[in-house]
Amino acid sequence: MLKKTSHFMREANLIGGSWVQADSGETIEVVNPANGQTIGTVPKCGRAETRRAIEAAEAAFHSWKKTSANDRAKLLRRLHDVIMDNQDALAELLVLEQGKPLAEAKGEVGMSAAYILWFAEEARRVYGDVVPSPWADRRILVTKEPVGVIGAITPWNFPSSMLARKLGPALAAGCTAVAKPASQTPYSGLAWGVLAEEAGFPAGVVNIVTGSASAIGDELTENPLVRKITFTGSTEIGKLLMQKAAGTVKKVSMELGGNAPFLVFNDADVDRAVQGAIVAKYRNSGQTCVCTNRFFVQEEIHDRFVEKLVEATSKLKVGPGLEEGSQQGPLIDEKAVEKVEELLADATSKGAKVAIGGKRHALGGTFFEPTVITGASPEMRIMEEEIFGPVSPIFRFKHEEEAVAMANATSFGLACYFYTSDLGRAFRVMEGLKYGLVGVNEGLITTVEAPFGGFKESGLGKEGGYQGIEDYLDTKYVCIGGLGL
Numbered sequence: 479m480l481k482k483t484s485h486f487m488r489e490a491n492l493i494g495g496s497w498v499q500a501d502s503g504e505t506i507e508v509v510n511p512a513n514g515q516t517i518g519t520v521p522k523c524g525r526a527e528t529r530r531a532i533e534a535a536e537a538a539f540h541s542w543k544k545t546s547a548n549d550r551a552k553l554l555r556r557l558h559d560v561i562m563d564n565q566d567a568l569a570e571l572l573v574l575e576q577g578k579p580l581a582e583a584k585g586e587v588g589m590s591a592a593y594i595l596w597f598a599e600e601a602r603r604v605y606g607d608v609v610p611s612p613w614a615d616r617r618i619l620v621t622k623e624p625v626g627v628i629g630a631i632t633p634w635n636f637p638s639s640m641l642a643r644k645l646g647p648a649l650a651a652g653c654t655a656v657a658k659p660a661s662q663t664p665y666s667g668l669a670w671g672v673l674a675e676e677a678g679f680p681a682g683v684v685n686i687v688t689g690s691a692s693a694i695g696d697e698l699t700e701n702p703l704v705r706k707i708t709f710t711g712s713t714e715i716g717k718l719l720m721q722k723a724a725g726t727v728k729k730v731s732m733e734l735g736g737n738a739p740f741l742v743f744n745d746a747d748v749d750r751a752v753q754g755a756i757v758a759k760y761r762n763s764g765q766t767c768v769c770t771n772r773f774f775v776q777e778e779i780h781d782r783f784v785e786k787l788v789e790a791t792s793k794l795k796v797g798p799g800l801e802e803g804s805q806q807g808p809l810i811d812e813k814a815v816e817k818v819e820e821l822l823a824d825a826t827s828k829g830a831k832v833a834i835g836g837k838r839h840a841l842g843g844t845f846f847e848p849t850v851i852t853g854a855s856p857e858m859r860i861m862e863e864e865i866f867g868p869v870s871p872i873f874r875f876k877h878e879e880e881a882v883a884m885a886n887a888t889s890f891g892l893a894c895y896f897y898t899s900d901l902g903r904a905f906r907v908m909e910g911l912k913y914g915l916v917g918v919n920e921g922l923i924t925t926v927e928a929p930f931g932g933f934k935e936s937g938l939g940k941e942g943g944y945q946g947i948e949d950y951l952d953t954k955y956v957c958i959g960g961l962g963l
């Protein structure tokens with residue numbers, strides 16, 4: 479199987495166009511979460527290698543920023559094609575290190591290509607302004623220019639598409655990049671180096687380093703040549719990176735944790751709500767920042783919804799991602815399973831009842847049974863903490879205002895979902911929910927055309943949509959006098 483993916487599976491880092499090892503020669507092992515076996519190793523780099531990658535990116539920036547938008551768009555379109563030509567191989571590599579079902583991995587790789595194509599198109603629409611001047615003899619221009627070298631740090635749950643959302647707009651804008659993929663899933667990140675080379679990007683435009691998160695992170699945030707940090711991951715690390723980036727006043731974009739509520743009102747189409755709930759909860763075994771963390775179901779419809787959700791949950795096939803028909807892969811590691819167990823134990827000790835699942839799967843390792851619990855209440859830790867696993871906690875509510883208040887009672891504000899057939903309620907609730915993404919009668923809403931990003935402690939900035947390139951641009955005001963007008 480590795481034969482098919484081996485071309486993309488690089489056990490080296492890309493710095494200034496060369497594939498290199500760590501100065502120390504040290505490596506980190508990468509493990510297949512489905513069976514605990516080591517797949518291979520990647521370099522364990524630190525500050526010195528990261529500094530060289532930043533310097534290579536800075537050197538490349540001087541010529542890359544001068545390329546025409548059209549030329550950058552052409553290269554990005556070529557990158558899209560190279561990704562799609564290799565979708566199967568890239569998806570298999572992703573499953574090996576991340577664990578998700580093959581169909582989801584193919585979807586993620588397709589999404590990565592779609593982001594690249596979207597930003598290929600957006601590269602040509604970075605418009606400025608000519609502003610009416612308050613002076614008869616002077617003219618005012620507003621122009622946009624690339625910020626410079628960007629540092630991109632990405633997580634293990636979407637190791638391909640999270641980088642696509644950052645590299646796409648960065649390269650389109652004329653920036654160069656140093657990327658640091660998650661240590662548990664570095665190969666899908668390193669594959670971007672191979673893809674960029676095959677598409678024909680100049681050396682130094684894309685650099686990728688793996689290794690010590692704190693050393694690489696410290697260099698990326700402290701080095702003055704880096705003008706922007708873009709991060710997807712936990713709120714805890716996001717806050718730390720923001721503090722460190724403040725030292726040299728870098729731009730920051732943060733895609734952080736979520737605590738998505740999913741509201742089902744008495745007037746909802748229950749079958750549609752259950753269908754949406756399955757995807758909004760169990761995609762990637764619950765390990766997405768937009769996954770439902772809390773279900774709030776109105777009392778009249780509560781029992782019917784629970785019964786149907788339990789039935790649908792019981793049909794989910796748990797198994798290794800490369801096994802035919804598998805819908806629920808393993809969790810990323812033992813720590814993730816322990817966190818799910820802790821949150822479940824806390825909930826049941828405070829009165830929640832397990833309707834289905836509730837324990838490790840018979841397959842062993844880090845496989846966990848898709849779970850539904852009822853009788854959830856605000857005192858439980860799941861009210862505020864991200865589960866990041868396949869557990870559906872159901873809260874019961876009486877009134878719309880109460881449901882919206884509970885949904886908003888969190889420091890997070892990324893995605894939320896609600897189901898209703900009442901148009902007035904749809905607008906009231908949509909306007910009342912303090913979240914950056916809202917699914918109304920829909921459980922899967924991420925798309926390259928729309929701005930993705932959270933409110934409150936879920937982050938800053940938007941990825942995707944026409945807004946997604948803004949964070950990679952500086953706006954310059956130019957006042958021109960002496961024109962003899």
Ligand SMILES: NC(=O)C1=CN([C@@H]2O[C@H](COP(=O)(O)OP(=O)(O)OC[C@H]3O[C@@H](n4cnc5c(N)ncnc54)[C@H](OP(=O)(O)O)[C@@H]3O)[C@@H](O)[C@H]2O)C=CC1
Nearest residue numbers: 632633659660661691692695711712715734735767864866
């Ligand atoms: N918003 C989202 O999509 C995600 C949310 N999470 C949430 O966070 C929890 C913990 O997951 P975890 O993987 O630990 O998330 P982290 O935030 O720790 O990891 C995300 C990325 O940040 C890197 N990182 C970690 N520490 C530092 C640092 N000091 N400086 C710079 N970079 C750093 C990681 O590197 P390395 O891998 O080398 O440690 C990885 O590349 C999850 O259970 C989930 O609740 C997690 C992932 C994604």
Ligand SMILES: O=C(O)CCCC(=O)O
Nearest residue numbers: 635636710766767768924
């Ligand atoms: O979990 C994330 O960080 C991003 C989710 C992207 C998606 O919805 O596909």
